[in-house]
Amino acid sequence: MPAVPVFDRGFFARPAEEVAPDLLGKVLVHGPVALRLTEVEAYGLPGEDPASHTYRGMTRRNAVMFGPPGHLYVYFTYGMHFCANLVCRGEGEGSAVLLRAGEIIEGAAEARERRGPAVRDRDLARGPARLATALGFGREHNGLDACDGGPLSVRPGGADEPVVLSGPRTGISTGVDTPWRFWIDKDPTVSPYRAHVPRRRAAVAPHG
DNA sequence: CTCTGGATGATCT
DNA sequence: GATCATCCAGAGA
Numbered sequence: 490m491p492a493v494p495v496f497d498r499g500f501f502a503r504p505a506e507e508v509a510p511d512l513l514g515k516v517l518v519h520g521p522v523a524l525r526l527t528e529v530e531a532y533g534l535p536g537e538d539p540a541s542h543t544y545r546g547m548t549r550r551n552a553v554m555f556g557p558p559g560h561l562y563v564y565f566t567y568g569m570h571f572c573a574n575l576v577c578r579g580e581g582e583g584s585a586v587l588l589r590a591g592e593i594i595e596g597a598a599e600a601r602e603r604r605g606p607a608v609r610d611r612d613l614a615r616g617p618a619r620l621a622t623a624l625g626f627g628r629e630h631n632g633l634d635a636c637d638g639g640p641l642s643v644r645p646g647g648a649d650e651p652v653v654l655s656g657p658r659t660g661i662s663t664g665v666d667t668p669w670r671f672w673i674d675k676d677p678t679v680s681p682y683r684a685h686v687p688r689r690r691a692a693v694a695p696h697g
Numbered sequence: 698c699t700c701t702g703g704a705t706g707a708t709c710t
Numbered sequence: 711g712a713t714c715a716t717c718c719a720g721a722g723a
Contacts, residue, residue, distance in 0.1 A: 545709085548708080549708090564715085565707065566707080566714055566716070567705070568706035569706080570716050570717070572716080589715085617715065617716075658715070659716095660714090661715055662713085662714085685715095686701095688713095689712090
């Protein structure tokens with residue numbers, strides 16, 4: 490049987506804003522679950538993109554983003570959610586593409602087991618934290634290589650090139666003028682756009 | 698569909 | 711101490 494073409498490290502060794510639209514329509518595979526990517530966001534370089542986790546330089550959390558391209562960067566946020574990126578550019582640079590949404594095309598049973606029995610098909614991976622859950626990404630997957638022939642890989646999608654649109658990134662408080670969110674036009678699995686809303690934490694009961 | 702607010706803890710200043 | 715690349719339930723239209 491023919492070998493399945495898999496995206497190599499060179500595919501990711503480019504600016505994230507170029508890799509991001511190229512990922513749309515491609516298939517991200519993690520173990521038994523395969524997902525057709527429908528929405529992604531590019532995050533840029535230290536000192537250049539204020540919305541990027543690498544804006545202020547390397548920390549323990551974002552260290553994987555400064556490593557070689559083609560690896561998975563998983564981070565924990567809002568006290569309960571994981572989100573996943575694919576590292577771009579070259580080692581030491583600090584850039585990545587956030588995986589925001591997709592359509593589950595294989596392993597729907599596993600994805601639903603992780604997401605819950607009542608979740609509709611199109612909502613299984615509609616949103617970055619939902620996508621991470623559906624694919625089973627957690628802390629232990631931070632740094633996982635998508636180019637080493639292991640359980641994580643990116644493969645070609647169908648022959649038809651998707652219609653790609655772009656606009657401002659979702660849920661961020663800075664860098665809102667950079668149109669580095671990319672999605673497939675009219676795809677039902679694309680997450681609804683939400684502007685960032687600053688919110689105060691619920692007031693703690695005053696001493697009693 | 699839209700809007701609102703709560704959950705919950707790691708991370709960084 | 712404030713923020714956070716979010717999700718969910720509930721109310722209203």
